[in-house]
Amino acid sequence: MLSTIKGRLVVIGALLLLCVWGLVPKTGPEGNKVSPINLGLDLQGGMHIAVEVADSAGTMTAQQKADAIDRTLTTIRNRINQFGVREPTIQKAGDQRIIVELAGIENPERAKEIVEKTAFLEFTIVKSSDELRRALPRMDRAIVDSLGPQSVGAPELGGAQGQGGQKGLNEILGGADTSAAGSDSAAAGSDTAAVGSDTAAAGSSDTSAAGQGESLRPLSALLLESGAPGEFLVAEQDVPTVEKYLALPGVKDALPRNTRLAWGANPVGEGGNSFLPLYVLDQQPMVTGDQLADAGPATRDPTYNEPVVPFTMTRQGARMLQRGTSRHVGDQMAILLDGRVQSAPVIKQTLSRRAQIEMGTGSSLQEAQDLALILRAGALPVPIKIVEETTVGPSLGADSIAKGKLAFAIGILLVVLIMVAYYRVAGMMAVGALCFYVLLVLGGLAGLNATLTLPGIAGLILSVGMAVDANVLIFERVREELGMGKTARTAVEAGFQHAMSAIVDSNLTTLITAAILFQFGTGPIKGFAVTLSIGIIASFFTAVFVTRTLFMVYLERHRSGEPVSI
Amino acid sequence: MRLFKDASYDFLNNRKRAYIFSALLLLVGIFFLVVHHGLSYGVDFTGGTLMQVKFGKATDVAQVRSAISGLGGGEAQIQQLGQGNQYVIRLPVFQSDQQRDVGDELRSALASSFGQDGYTVERTEAVGPKVGNELQSKALEAILIAFGLTLVYLAFRFEWRFGVAAIIATGHDILITFGFISMFNVDITLATVAAVLTIVGYSLNDTIIVFDRMRENFKGKRKELYVETLNRSINETLPRTVLTSGTTLATLFALFIFGGEVIRPFALVLILGIGIGTFSSIFVASPALLEIENWLQRREAAA
Numbered sequence: 001m002l003s004t005i006k007g008r009l010v011v012i013g014a015l016l017l018l019c020v021w022g023l024v025p026k027t028g029p030e031g032n033k034v035s036p037i038n039l040g041l042d043l044q045g046g047m048h049i050a051v052e053v054a055d056s057a058g059t060m061t062a063q064q065k066a067d068a069i070d071r072t073l074t075t076i077r078n079r080i081n082q083f084g085v086r087e088p089t090i091q092k093a094g095d096q097r098i099i100v101e102l103a104g105i106e107n108p109e110r111a112k113e114i115v116e117k118t119a120f121l122e123f124t125i126v127k128s129s130d131e132l133r134r135a136l137p138r139m140d141r142a143i144v145d146s147l148g149p150q151s152v153g154a155p156e157l158g159g160a161q162g163q164g165g166q167k168g169l170n171e172i173l174g175g176a177d178t179s180a181a182g183s184d185s186a187a188a189g190s191d192t193a194a195v196g197s198d199t200a201a202a203g204s205s206d207t208s209a210a211g212q213g214e215s216l217r218p219l220s221a222l223l224l225e226s227g228a229p230g231e232f233l234v235a236e237q238d239v240p241t242v243e244k245y246l247a248l249p250g251v252k253d254a255l256p257r258n259t260r261l262a263w264g265a266n267p268v269g270e271g272g273n274s275f276l277p278l279y280v281l282d283q284q285p286m287v288t289g290d291q292l293a294d295a296g297p298a299t300r301d302p303t304y305n306e307p308v309v310p311f312t313m314t315r316q317g318a319r320m321l322q323r324g325t326s327r328h329v330g331d332q333m334a335i336l337l338d339g340r341v342q343s344a345p346v347i348k349q350t351l352s353r354r355a356q357i358e359m360g361t362g363s364s365l366q367e368a369q370d371l372a373l374i375l376r377a378g379a380l381p382v383p384i385k386i387v388e389e390t391t392v393g394p395s396l397g398a399d400s401i402a403k404g405k406l407a408f409a410i411g412i413l414l415v416v417l418i419m420v421a422y423y424r425v426a427g428m429m430a431v432g433a434l435c436f437y438v439l440l441v442l443g444g445l446a447g448l449n450a451t452l453t454l455p456g457i458a459g460l461i462l463s464v465g466m467a468v469d470a471n472v473l474i475f476e477r478v479r480e481e482l483g484m485g486k487t488a489r490t491a492v493e494a495g496f497q498h499a500m501s502a503i504v505d506s507n508l509t510t511l512i513t514a515a516i517l518f519q520f521g522t523g524p525i526k527g528f529a530v531t532l533s534i535g536i537i538a539s540f541f542t543a544v545f546v547t548r549t550l551f552m553v554y555l556e557r558h559r560s561g562e563p564v565s566i
Numbered sequence: 567m568r569l570f571k572d573a574s575y576d577f578l579n580n581r582k583r584a585y586i587f588s589a590l591l592l593l594v595g596i597f598f599l600v601v602h603h604g605l606s607y608g609v610d611f612t613g614g615t616l617m618q619v620k621f622g623k624a625t626d627v628a629q630v631r632s633a634i635s636g637l638g639g640g641e642a643q644i645q646q647l648g649q650g651n652q653y654v655i656r657l658p659v660f661q662s663d664q665q666r667d668v669g670d671e672l673r674s675a676l677a678s679s680f681g682q683d684g685y686t687v688e689r690t691e692a693v694g695p696k697v698g699n700e701l702q703s704k705a706l707e708a709i710l711i712a713f714g715l716t717l718v719y720l721a722f723r724f725e726w727r728f729g730v731a732a733i734i735a736t737g738h739d740i741l742i743t744f745g746f747i748s749m750f751n752v753d754i755t756l757a758t759v760a761a762v763l764t765i766v767g768y769s770l771n772d773t774i775i776v777f778d779r780m781r782e783n784f785k786g787k788r789k790e791l792y793v794e795t796l797n798r799s800i801n802e803t804l805p806r807t808v809l810t811s812g813t814t815l816a817t818l819f820a821l822f823i824f825g826g827e828v829i830r831p832f833a834l835v836l837i838l839g840i841g842i843g844t845f846s847s848i849f850v851a852s853p854a855l856l857e858i859e860n861w862l863q864r865r866e867a868a869a
Contacts, residue, residue, distance in 0.1 A: 042828075050697065108690075109670060387694035389669065396618070396688040396828075403826035410824055411817035418813055422567045455757050458829055461821050462764065462836065465814030469806075472813075473775070476806045479568075502778040505723060506771040512715050513767035517760055520708040525756050532764070 005556065008549040016436065019443025036446045040453030040527050043401050045394030046103035047111060051076075052096055054385035066095040071381040073098055078377035079114050097387070108391045110370060118338045118383045119374040121289030121357075123321060125282045126230035126332035126344055131256040132280050136220045142250030143218045219245050226277060230332060231344070233275040236267055242278070258283045265340040266360035279341050281334055286324030289379045291317025293353075296372030298365060301358065307368035310356040311375060318353040325351045337371075338383075404457035411461045412438070415468055423475055425565035429550040430471040433542040437467050440538040445531065453527030463535030469506070470543030473499040475566055488564045492551050496544070507540050569808060573801045577848060578793050578856055584849035588738060591842075595745020605748055608755035609691050611705070613698035614658045615668040618689040621651040621680060630655065633679035637671055647827045652688070660694045667692060689828075705759045709740075712763055716770050724777060727858045732773045735851035739769045743839040752831040761835040768814070769843030772807060773851040779803050780855075792859055796852050804848075811844040 023036045041048050053065045053072070060068070073092060080088045080100070089101035105111050222242050223232040234242050245251055246261060255261070264277035295311040313321060325333060325347050334344040335357055343358040359368050415434065419427040441460060445452055452460075478495030486494065511533060518529035558564070577584075599605065609616045619630075630644050630653050643656040659668050669692045676685050693701075713736070720729040743765055752758060779799040790798070815837060822833035 052696075109673065112667075385694075386667065386692075388697045389667070389690065389692040391687070391690045393686060393688045395686070400826055400828060403824060404829075407821045407824040407826075407829075411820035414816035414820060415813045418809070418816060422569075422809065454829060455760060455832065458821055458825065458832055458836075459764075461817050461825075462814065465817035466768070466810070468813050469771075469810040472806050472809045476803075476809075480802070498782075502775045505774045505778060509716050509719060509770045509774060510767040512719065513712050513763050516708050516712045516715070517763055520704045525760050528757075528760050 005549065005552050008545070008552070012436070012546060012549060016439065018447075019439045022443045022446040023439075037442065038445075038449060038451040039397075039401070040451045040456065041101060041103060041390070041397075042392050042454045043397045043404075043452065043457075044103055045105075045392050045397040046101065047105050047108045047389070047391040048099065048101045049112065049115065049386050049390075050093065050388040051098050051100070051115065051384045052387050054383045060382075062096070068382045069096055069098060072384060075378050075380050076100060076115055079374060082373050082377055083111070083114055085111075098384075104394060105391075106394075110366070112386065112389070114370055114374060116384060116386060117371075117374050117380075119289065119371070119379045120336075120338050120383075121292060121375065121379065122285035122334075122336040123287050123324070123355075124285045124334045124336060125324065125328050126334050127259060127280045127282055128229050129232065129280045132259065132261075135254055135256045136223075137217075138254040139245075139251050140217045140219050142254050143245050143248060144216050146248050146250050147218075149216055219251070223278065224275070228332070228344075230280040232278045232280075233268070234278055236274050236276055239263070239276050262334065262336060262339060262341050264344075265337065265342050266362065277341065279334055279344060281336075281341075285336075286333075287313070287317050287320040289375065291320065292375060293317070295375035296369070298368030298372045300365060304358075304361065306361045307359040307363050307365045308356045309359065309368050309372045309375065310354065311372075313353050313355075321355075322350055322352045400454050400457075404454065404461075408457065408461050408464075412464055415464055419468060419471070423566055425554065426475050426478075426551075429547055429554065430468055430475070432550055433471060433546045434464065434467060436546050437535075437538050437542040438464070440542065441531065441534050444534040444538060448530075448534070450530045450534070451527050452531065455525060456527035456531040459528040459531040460535060463532060463539065466510070467535065467539035467542070470499075470503045470539055471547055473502055474543065474547065478564075478566055482564060482566070488558070488562075489555055491564070492555065496548055500544070503540065503543065507536050511536050568805070570801070570804045573804050574797070575801060575804075576797060577800050578797050578853060581849070581853040581856070584853065588742075588846075588850060591742045591745070592738070594749070595742045598745050598748035603748065603751070605744065605754050606751065607702075608753035608758075609656065609693050609698070610755050611693075611698050611702045612658060613660050613693050613695035614656065615660060615672065615693075616657075616689075616691040617655045617669060617672050617687060618647070619653050619655060619676065620686045620688050621653070622684045622686075623651065625651050625653070625680075627653070629679075634672060634675045637668065637675060652827075660692055701756065705756070708759065709763060709766070712766055716766075720770075720774070724781065727855060727862075728777050728781075731851050731854040731858060732770060732777070734854045735773050735846040736766055736769050738850050739765060739839065739842045739846050742842050743835065746838045747835060750831075750834060752835055757829075757832045758835055761832050761839065764836060765839030765843055768840055769846060772810075772843055772847035775806065776800055776803050776847050776852060777855075780852075793856060796856055800848055800852055807844060807847065811840065814840055 025036055026034050051072075053060065053068050055065065069092065073090065076098060077090050080090060080102070085102045085105065087103065089099065091099055093099045100115055102111055219242065222234055222238045224234070226233045260281050260283050262279050262281055264279065267274040267276050269275045291314045293312045293314045295309055298307055298309050300306065301308045329347050329349060331347055332344045333347050333351070334341045335355070336342065337357065342360075357371065359371070412434070416431045419430045419434075421427070423430065441463070444450075474495055477499045478491050481491035481494045481498075482488070484491075514529045514533040514536065518526055518533070555564075627644050627646060631642065634642055634655065637657065641658075645654045645656075646652070647654060655672065657668050657672070661667060669690050673687065713733075717729055717733060720732055740762065743762060746752075747754065747758065776799060779802055780796060783795050783799050783802075818833050818837045818840065822830060822837060825833055
């Protein structure tokens with residue numbers, strides 16, 4: 001079949017049809033036009049993120065991480081499905097990483113939040129701060145012991161903090177209402193005072209007493225009484241310092257038993273002075289988010305005009321909540337999301353199935369809706385962190401496609417001009433083969449479901465330049481054979497034969513390179529490798545088979561004696 | 567049309583001049599790589615944050631710099647793209663001290679200076695240090711494996727001396743290409759590595775075609791000196807070498823000029839590398855082969 005011109009033309013025609021058929025735009029399920037070739041995120045716009053388990057303590061084994069990643073994968077899938085992105089890619093890369101690719105996403109920050117948020121919900125009783133207050137001197141000493149008096153009590157630092165505290169205190173005394181609204185407790189502000197009776201004066205005394213470890217109160221000087229039983233306030237600029245202190249091992253040990261501290265999610269206060277609440281909580285939560293049955297829809301609370309997310313507990317969760325709250329009517333219950341206290345309402349009566357999360361006045365309804373979505377889809381088994389992120393806006397992608405098309409067209413035009421000017425009729429055959437080559441590559445991309453990326457377009461353009469190489473090798477060889485006085489037919493025959501080994505060698509070496517690029521590459525580079533490989537195979541086929549067929553047709557029409565136009 | 571018809575340049579006896587040219591290029595390359603500013607790695611390898619931003623109205627570098635000056639973690643690099651209001655901002659950090667993504671901080675810093683609608687983020691790339699290190703070693707591995715595998719292939723298809731000569735030529739090309747990369751301040755990114763690997767492939771390809779002809783001519787019955795066979799082979803493949811480089815470079819220039827800002831450095835690296843690859847297949851690979859042959863003969867004569 002391949003020895004006759006007719007047979008060869010049938011093969012070429014069939015392949016041509018196959019490619020054209022593969023490239024006809026299809027209509028998607030929603031009546032939208034679907035591009036026959038998958039476009040990479042860099043061309044259609046979208047975001048790519050890679051996440052890993054955040055093992056900040058460094059205590060997880062590889063096996064534990066792999067297990068956690070498996071469970072995380074399911075949760076992220078649930079969340080993205082509810083988020084409603086068309087054809088998301090959510091897959092594992094290795095056994096410790098998850099890749100999420102969302103095409104055409106308009107708001108990458110929102111999508112990130114939905115993937116990344118642990119959404120670990122806890123309900124915990126707020127303890128009285130008395131016990132902690134008794135432990136504070138011990139904690140202060142532990143800080144001084146581990147950091148040294150200089151670093152915590154350096155005159156400048158101590159002075160600044162003391163002043164900050166002093167100022168903040170006055171502010172609170174003046175504006176008790178605002179802080180009360182934020183802390184959810186009805187009676188705040190009336191008996192506001194800094195922790196420890198002499199702290200107000202600490203600002204000035206610190207400066208003189210610096211260096212005398214006994215009198216240094218690095219932590220307690222920064223904690224201001226809010227008025228609510230289990231809640232302190234910390235000036236926002238001091239929050240990192242307090243965090244640092246609390247993370248010290250000695251300080252952790254000095255905490256009263258069965259107690260932990262947690263920051264509030266939203267700062268309170270007004271103007272330039274805002275404070276973050278620090279809550280004293282029971283170590284053990286009464287119930288956690290895995291007992292959540294449903295969440296949402298998010299609404300605005302009519303009284304405070306802040307978004308809220310109502311939720312329902314499971315039967316078991318409701319029982320646990322009921323048991324926990326029945327002993328604490330009149331106390332506060334903290335609702336924590338990812339370790340931060342979202343709100344701490346006073347328990348007026350025993351709670352059971354329904355409750356709500358308050359988002360704070362600064363939040364939008366959209367954020368509340370997203371939180372409801374995340375809660376419905378479930379918490380992540382462990383906190384995760386983003387280790388890599390790429391986003392491309394839709395307009396840049398469209399711009400890249402337009403420019404890529406232009407460069408591609410001009411590149412091909414240049415090659416056509418060179419080939420026709422240099423080889424005349426044979427050059428036109430090469431151009432014919434080149435057109436076929438382009439169709440073959442595009443059809444191949446569509447057929448193999450490969451993804452076209454920006455480097456992929458570059459690879460395609462580059463491979464056009466290289467695709468004519470095989471033709472050039474053959475034509476040069478034919479010219480040489482003709483120069484030796486051979487007849488047209490035998491010269492063409494010999495030309496193809498002799499050029500073969502060089503063509504095979506050069507194509508194979510490039511193919512090796514492409515294979516390696518494919519192996520190690522991430523998204524865009526993989527796209528480059530794929531188009532380069534398809535390009536090499538297609539160029540081999542077109543040069544060796546298509547050009548040869550065209551030559552056979554040409555020689556058929558030109559009787560011997562006439563010169564070959566090459 | 568026919569270029570280099572019956573060309574018979576004496577490439578090999580003039581090889582000293584080619585050596586000087588190569589040495590000059592290598593020296594310039596090494597100067598830029600070692601003495602001058604070396605290689606600047608993109609965020610894919612070092613970890614860090616890159617953001618391409620388009621502003622609604624005319625904005626200058628100083629305005630952009632002051633808008634993001636509050637961001638910690640190191641010096642921001644701000645580069646204007648083309649003539650438009652587009653800028654690329656690079657920060658060497660992925661996460662700030664407060665554990666926040668620098669990309670998010672950049673967004674809020676820009677929003678507070680230019681307004682929420684005053685700017686559009688066209689593209690971000692943020693890579694954590696761990697991923698960066700991984701990619702770095704993976705890229706190096708890829709270049710080495712590509713090298714090794716082609717060597718194996720060459721050893722299999724040709725005699726070992728061809729393989730060694732091809733490796734010398736390719737090593738020469740890679741070194742000079744990196745010199746150019748440093749000189750033109752092109753960031754080393756995944757795309758640059760892909761470009762370098764493509765150059766390796768192309769340069770080897772070019773060399774193989776000349777070597778293939780040599781191998782064929784050695785089999786011929788003509789009585790001629792080794793150096794004459796090499797010269798003849800180079801001359802015979804000269805039209806092909808020039809034409810293929812011509813078409814490839816033509817497409818790359820189209821890509822360089824019309825392909826847009828993102829792809830331009832990639833195209834530039836390829837243009838330079840393919841130019842060098844073409845040069846080396848004639849002026850480095852074949853002379854190297856000759857030197858190896860001469861060395862072997864001298865050793866034989868001594869023994």
